[in-house]
Amino acid sequence: MINIQKFLEEFKEQYVDNEATGMTMESEFKSFSSWDSLTAISLLAEIKYRYNVDIEEDDLNRCSRVADVYHLIEKKIAHA
Amino acid sequence: MHSAYIIDTTYFLPEILIDNERINAEHPEWSVDKISAKTGIEKRYYAKEDQTSGDLAYIAAEQFFEKGIIEKSKVDFLILCTQSPDYFLPTTACILQDRLGLSKGIGAFDFNLGCSGFVYGLGIAKGLVSSGQAKNVLLITAETYSRFINPNDKKNKTIFGDAATATLISSEPVLGKPVGKILHFSYGTDGSGAKHLIVKNGALRNMQKGNAADVYVADEFYSNDDYLFMDGKQIFDFTVFNVPGLVNNCLQKNEVTLEDIDLYIFHQANEFMLDRVRRMCKIPAEKFYIFIKDTGNTVSSTIPIALNHALENNVISKGNKVLLCGFGVGLSMGATLLEY
Numbered sequence: 001m002i003n004i005q006k007f008l009e010e011f012k013e014q015y016v017d018n019e020a021t022g023m024t025m026e027s028e029f030k031s032f033s034s035w036d037s038l039t040a041i042s043l044l045a046e047i048k049y050r051y052n053v054d055i056e057e058d059d060l061n062r063c064s065r066v067a068d069v070y071h072l073i074e075k076k077i078a079h080a
Numbered sequence: 081m082h083s084a085y086i087i088d089t090t091y092f093l094p095e096i097l098i099d100n101e102r103i104n105a106e107h108p109e110w111s112v113d114k115i116s117a118k119t120g121i122e123k124r125y126y127a128k129e130d131q132t133s134g135d136l137a138y139i140a141a142e143q144f145f146e147k148g149i150i151e152k153s154k155v156d157f158l159i160l161c162t163q164s165p166d167y168f169l170p171t172t173a174c175i176l177q178d179r180l181g182l183s184k185g186i187g188a189f190d191f192n193l194g195c196s197g198f199v200y201g202l203g204i205a206k207g208l209v210s211s212g213q214a215k216n217v218l219l220i221t222a223e224t225y226s227r228f229i230n231p232n233d234k235k236n237k238t239i240f241g242d243a244a245t246a247t248l249i250s251s252e253p254v255l256g257k258p259v260g261k262i263l264h265f266s267y268g269t270d271g272s273g274a275k276h277l278i279v280k281n282g283a284l285r286n287m288q289k290g291n292a293a294d295v296y297v298a299d300e301f302y303s304n305d306d307y308l309f310m311d312g313k314q315i316f317d318f319t320v321f322n323v324p325g326l327v328n329n330c331l332q333k334n335e336v337t338l339e340d341i342d343l344y345i346f347h348q349a350n351e352f353m354l355d356r357v358r359r360m361c362k363i364p365a366e367k368f369y370i371f372i373k374d375t376g377n378t379v380s381s382t383i384p385i386a387l388n389h390a391l392e393n394n395v396i397s398k399g400n401k402v403l404l405c406g407f408g409v410g411l412s413m414g415a416t417l418l419e420y
Contacts, residue, residue, distance in 0.1 A: 045316055
């Protein structure tokens with residue numbers, strides 16, 4: 001089980017100027033203004049580094065809430 | 081074995097200013113703020129239409145000699161790092177020997193590397209000096225990547241700029257001047273990633289140029305084989321997962337710890353990625369030099385430009401240890417330690 005609190009903190013760190021301080025698991029992570037392809041790349045690298053899980057950009061693009069990404073990682077770990 | 085020292089460096093940025101306003105005008109869907117917030121870049125410069133890497137290299141070298149640190153006749157080796165040479169052959173460095181009026185008794189050659197090039201150039205120069213083959217090596221970096229960028233490729237347009245630098249590496253320090261003794265190196269190469277940062281057409285594998293079409297993915301420009309292609313995710317991953325190990329290796333070879341280093345100067349790729357790789361390396365922000373806002377990513381020139389600024393602004397003082405690290409196209413990386 002991934003620690004939700006830590007996961008959320010790592011997620012928030014991908015955004016510039018503390019833009020995502022108020023982010024929750026239900027937030028639409030692509031709706032923050034600094035989100036772009038570079039944020040996605042960085043987030044995926046962070047996930048690979050922390051959880052040793054490879055997620056494709058396409059799979060990330062299909063997620064909308066932070067929780068969707070969380071579940072995607074959990075699923076990948078379970079099937080590893 | 082002789083020691084080798086970085087004596088001084090100069091750089092030249094060409095005339096054509098490409099600021100964020102201009103990129104915004106060409107790509108109205110992209111805001112000026114958004115471009116600089118992520119990349120940390122506000123300005124880049126492009127070479128004029130009739131200006132080549134050889135021309136930029138010539139100007140940077142002439143500016144170096146104007147400083148009066150060394151007479152032209154004393155330079156006994158010339159190395160040029162470029163991936164945008166004037167010709168397939170001859171090597172641009174030979175042309176520069178003549179144009180600069182350097183001695184005919186010197187060695188001169190180009191080598192083809194990108195963002196790791198300056199560190200490799202120092203490695204070659206140190207090899208020449210410490211083995212007694214040369215006493216004063218002029219190392220030039222010169223790149224006109226602007227020629228490789230497709231007009232529709234807004235991502236690469238925001239990142240890259242043209243520039244040239246000239247650095248003197250000598251066997252003797254100069255009295256009363258802060259010089260950097262070049263210590264030990266660490267290198268790394270992963271050619272399996274060659275396809276992730278490449279200009280495919282125009283050289284001998286695919287000679288045809290001019291027929292390639294723009295490829296769009298989800299309404300965004302993705303590639304055109306006649307131009308520079310960069311898979312941002314792959315380059316990002318290569319950097320953040322390999323550079324920390326390279327830096328550690330370099331620290332170990334030099335028998336120092338992360339804390340012993342006074343300043344880290346990495347290849348200035350873009351600020352966002354630099355911030356990530358800094359954190360992965362566990363380097364505190366105050367020891368991590370950033371100089372990219374007014375130049376952009378000038379490939380092999382970013383490290384000497386940043387080093388030049390750090391010295392001019394007295395960020396480096398006598399006794400300081402400065403770690404240089406370059407990484408990118410190849411895929412290739414290298415790191416070394418300077419002791420001032």
